[in-house]
Amino acid sequence: ATAVALAKEVGPAFKDGFWRTGQFSKVSDFAAEDKLGNKADCVTAVDRYIEKTIFDRLRQIYPTHKLVGEESTAESGNGCQVTDDPTWIVDPVDGTNNFVHHFPYTGISIGLAINKEPVVGVIYLPILDELYTASRGAGAFLNGEPLPLIRPPALTSPTALSQCALVSEHGSYRSQKTMSLRLRSLARLLTDKQDGGGCLQNLRITGGACPDLTLVAKGSAELYWECGPHVWDFAAGVVIVTESGGAVFDGAGWWGSDIPESERIPKPLNMWNRKIVAVRYIPDLPDKPGSGRELQKKLAKELLDLVDDFEYPP
Numbered sequence: 001a002t003a004v005a006l007a008k009e010v011g012p013a014f015k016d017g018f019w020r021t022g023q024f025s026k027v028s029d030f031a032a033e034d035k036l037g038n039k040a041d042c043v044t045a046v047d048r049y050i051e052k053t054i055f056d057r058l059r060q061i062y063p064t065h066k067l068v069g070e071e072s073t074a075e076s077g078n079g080c081q082v083t084d085d086p087t088w089i090v091d092p093v094d095g096t097n098n099f100v101h102h103f104p105y106t107g108i109s110i111g112l113a114i115n116k117e118p119v120v121g122v123i124y125l126p127i128l129d130e131l132y133t134a135s136r137g138a139g140a141f142l143n144g145e146p147l148p149l150i151r152p153p154a155l156t157s158p159t160a161l162s163q164c165a166l167v168s169e170h171g172s173y174r175s176q177k178t179m180s181l182r183l184r185s186l187a188r189l190l191t192d193k194q195d196g197g198g199c200l201q202n203l204r205i206t207g208g209a210c211p212d213l214t215l216v217a218k219g220s221a222e223l224y225w226e227c228g229p230h231v232w233d234f235a236a237g238v239v240i241v242t243e244s245g246g247a248v249f250d251g252a253g254w255w256g257s258d259i260p261e262s263e264r265i266p267k268p269l270n271m272w273n274r275k276i277v278a279v280r281y282i283p284d285l286p287d288k289p290g291s292g293r294e295l296q297k298k299l300a301k302e303l304l305d306l307v308d309d310f311e312y313p314p
């Protein structure tokens with residue numbers, strides 16, 4: 001409830017910034033800066049305003065909780081350490097590059113982790129008017145409707161990558177080495193195989209990990225893959241995906257609402273610098289209980305086998 005209230009409280013400022021109205025109507029007040037001279041990685045006055053507003057409130061409500069935010073971490077220059085303490089993990093504007101270009105796939109992400117496990121996730125995409133909410137064991141919702149929105153039999157059970165849509169991001173570090181490995185991976189994923197094995201049915205790039213993860217939770221894309229997103233890019237989104245029946249994988253294990261401890265990603269929040277794959281809820285095949293979970297693993301493995309493991313940032 002706190003996360004939802006906070007997301008709603010900062011929604012009007014987000015919209016003002018996006019449309020350059022109200023408190024952000026003076027374009028001179030609205031300079032997008034490049035982080036560390038990286039033109040693809042920008043920050044605006046709105047990112048800072050929203051993060052500060054959310055953190056000020058959280059400090060009042062939960063004085064003992066830890067706070068990790070994209071902008072304060074970037075400004076401190078010390079990186080971020082998530083401990084076992086209750087920790088709020090906030091991206092005030094995920095998809096800032098979209099935000100600057102008035103491209104609507106951008107929003108506010110608020111996650112809460114306890115014992116390094118994300119347990120609450122709220123993503124608000126104000127321009128699309130979509131509020132995603134989830135907490136561990138209690139399901140995931142879009143504007144109050146249970147996720148995934150698309151349900152069986154309309155929601156099919158893909159058995160191969162050739163039946164899948166992937167959402168994926170380039171990241172903002174565009175060195176030649178990183179980009180050539182990424183583009184080589186995408187070429188493998190998109191090219192028909194000689195043996196008739198399929199490539200992906202499609203690839204979409206929205207510009208933000210948060211909108212991508214909401215598309216997977218909604219049932220609009222089967223897979224999300226990215227190499228090295230930051231913890232604030234996925235902390236809320238992975239709760240929303242897993243609570244919608246989806247699963248999240250990295251090289252070391254997987255994570256979903258009913259995954260046995262032995263098969264779990266040991267420390268989900270240390271996924272930084274590793275590849276991460278999210279798979280949507282897959283209904284069981286007729287008369288095959290458990291087959292949906294097996295298909296999630298199979299599709300993630302097929303994808304991970306085709307992509308390079310590149311360091312990020314290089």
Ligand code: LIP
Pocket residue numbers: 042070091093094095096097169170171172173207208209210226229230233
């Ligand atoms: C963005 C992420 C995206 C990643 C970008 C950037 P930001 O978040 O959503 O997945 O590829 O590099 O980190 O910086 O716009 O909040």
